Amino acid sequence: MKPSYYQSSDLKKFKNISDWSPDLGKKFFDYYNSVFEEGALSAREKSLIALAVAHTVQCPYCIDAYTQDGLERGVDKEEMMEALHVAGAIRGGASLVHGVQMMDVYEKRSM
Amino acid sequence: MATKSLKGRVHQLAESTRQLDFLKNGIFAPGGLLPTFEEKIKQSQSLPLRPKTLEILQMNLGYMCNQVCAHCHVDAGPDRKEMMSRKTLEKCLQILEKSPVSTLDLTGGAPEMHPDFRWFVAEASKIGVADFIVRSNLTILRANKKYYDLPDFFKAHRIHVVSSLPFYKKEKTDRQRGEGVFSQSVKALQMLNKVGYGMPGSGLQLDLVYNPSGAFLPANQQALENDFKKALKQDFDIDFNQLFTITNLPISRFLEYLIASENYEEYMQRLVDAFNPEAIANVMCTNTLSISWDGFLYDCDFNQMLDLKVVSPVQHLDDFDLDQLQNREICISQHCYGCTAGAGSSCQGAVV
Numbered sequence A: 001m002k003p004s005y006y007q008s009s010d011l012k013k014f015k016n017i018s019d020w021s022p023d024l025g026k027k028f029f030d031y032y033n034s035v036f037e038e039g040a041l042s043a044r045e046k047s048l049i050a051l052a053v054a055h056t057v058q059c060p061y062c063i064d065a066y067t068q069d070g071l072e073r074g075v076d077k078e079e080m081m082e083a084l085h086v087a088g089a090i091r092g093g094a095s096l097v098h099g100v101q102m103m104d105v106y107e108k109r110s111m
Numbered sequence B: 001m002a003t004k005s006l007k008g009r010v011h012q013l014a015e016s017t018r019q020l021d022f023l024k025n026g027i028f029a030p031g032g033l034l035p036t037f038e039e040k041i042k043q044s045q046s047l048p049l050r051p052k053t054l055e056i057l058q059m060n061l062g063y064m065c066n067q068v069c070a071h072c073h074v075d076a077g078p079d080r081k082e083m084m085s086r087k088t089l090e091k092c093l094q095i096l097e098k099s100p101v102s103t104l105d106l107t108g109g110a111p112e113m114h115p116d117f118r119w120f121v122a123e124a125s126k127i128g129v130a131d132f133i134v135r136s137n138l139t140i141l142r143a144n145k146k147y148y149d150l151p152d153f154f155k156a157h158r159i160h161v162v163s164s165l166p167f168y169k170k171e172k173t174d175r176q177r178g179e180g181v182f183s184q185s186v187k188a189l190q191m192l193n194k195v196g197y198g199m200p201g202s203g204l205q206l207d208l209v210y211n212p213s214g215a216f217l218p219a220n221q222q223a224l225e226n227d228f229k230k231a232l233k234q235d236f237d238i239d240f241n242q243l244f245t246i247t248n249l250p251i252s253r254f255l256e257y258l259i260a261s262e263n264y265e266e267y268m269q270r271l272v273d274a275f276n277p278e279a280i281a282n283v284m285c286t287n288t289l290s291i292s293w294d295g296f297l298y299d300c301d302f303n304q305m306l307d308l309k310v311v312s313p314v315q316h317l318d319d320f321d322l323d324q325l326q327n328r329e330i331c332i333s334q335h336c337y338g339c340t341a342g343a344g345s346s347c348q349g350a351v352v
């Protein structure tokens, strides 16, 4: 076994997922590449969204890839960190908003 | 950030042979992790690499500079004293008169620091080339009172000004080029705008050069140009014409940085992965000749810094013979991967 579940060198092997299912792999990568093209949102904006989502799903490959992608696109560290705070706020908010449920149950069951 | 050149620090990478050793061994050694540039372009049937029509004469007036940028491929700085002699400048004028080049490109160091700079510009502009470029680092326009009138001087000779600005914000710019460089560059750009440079309809061309401030490649040139234009206009009311994205080549101080920050192998891998066979047809050595301060001839400014002279019986201005020179093979090594990554890179920006 490899010394760790995650190897940074594995990022480059991402395309190998097509080996065992070429049709689906192709569909996925075509879709993936189309998603990140300039559109109603700029490729730069999409890169920042990807960075935030990467932290939400805590994927080390995506964090590596989209930090570098952001650097290339001229995204600076303040912008990157703000994007992460958006992820953090939604994540934290998603927990906290369930507090309403907790409060409802608490109140309902209490005298 | 270092305040002296590699040469001034007596660093081993000040020697071009050490840089070349580095580029030839390790990951690029026979049987190594990565293919050499020669092997790579052989696959795309581009070997040997030969020049096409000569269009650009790039003269390096000397390695003295008021800045000591961390990524500098020239290893320029205030401590560098190499300068083109008057005799060599005169020789360049003679060659310019006889050759069919459409672009004259003055670079350095900071070419404006050369004591004969103004004389040479005046003489060369009399000969008349379609595009007369001066590569200005911007801060030189603010470095001393004697340079304050340079924007007017450029204008009088219809110079095409190409200036480096690694980013449209302070932090990244100053980390690469030195504390205070960004604010001085902004002032210099405003001075250039004031005399008409970069302004719509003026015919005075002001282009900016973007180099990544670290171990990564430049993104799409057009997208970055849009971001630069928007930010510089909004924040400082600055106008300019085009943005050229240039990839940092793994030589000189950028190589020093790559090694010291342990980015060398990954950066080279990135360049190799991003190899674009389409870019090879348009690399700048195919239409450029580079002349060093001491009159030697090179395929490009990068080869000049690696002391890879043209592979030709004609290696010096004293023996200049264009027909013979055009017959040569271009001298390549692994640094060339910087010119062929992604959309390619040259002194005129992306090439595909």
Ligand code: SF4
Pocket: B065, B066, B067, B068, B069, B071, B072, B073, B074, B075, B076, B077, B108, B109, B110, B137, B164
């Ligand atoms: S990059 Fe340009 S401005 Fe900076 S030290 Fe080198 S020659 Fe001077």
Ligand code: SF4
Pocket: B283, B284, B285, B286, B299, B300, B301, B302, B303, B330, B331, B332, B333, B335, B336, B339
């Ligand atoms: S580094 Fe010089 S010789 Fe090599 S590809 Fe680039 S321009 Fe040509």
